[in-house]
Amino acid sequence: MQVHADRDKCEGHGLCADVAPEVFELDDDAVVVVLHEQVPSALERKAEAGARVCPVAALRVST
Ligand code: SF4
Numbered sequence: 001m002q003v004h005a006d007r008d009k010c011e012g013h014g015l016c017a018d019v020a021p022e023v024f025e026l027d028d029d030a031v032v033v034v035l036h037e038q039v040p041s042a043l044e045r046k047a048e049a050g051a052r053v054c055p056v057a058a059l060r061v062s063t
Contacts, residue, residue: 001039002062003047005032009058016059020050024059032058 003023012030016023022043027033039047051059 001041001044001047002037003034003039003051004060004062005034006058006060007031009056010054011056011058013055015053015055016050019053020046023047024050 005024010032012026012032014026014030016032017025020043023035023039023046025033025035036043036047048061051061
């Protein structure tokens with residue numbers, strides 16, 4: 001699984017990083033960074049949950 005982050009859309013709410021800190025973090029400019037190019041299978045559910053809570057739909061999950 002991969003997670004694509006649209007960093008132009010991200011508004012830095014940080015909800016994704018609250019839900020899945022193993023997958024998402026915010027950089028110094030409060031823009032999301034995806035920590036795994038390929039999300040390990042053990043983190044897939046968290047990655048999906050983090051992507052779902054984004055209020056501006058900046059995160060897209062693909063397999
Ligand atoms: S929840 Fe969405 S807007 Fe907020 S930091 Fe994550 S990607 Fe950015």
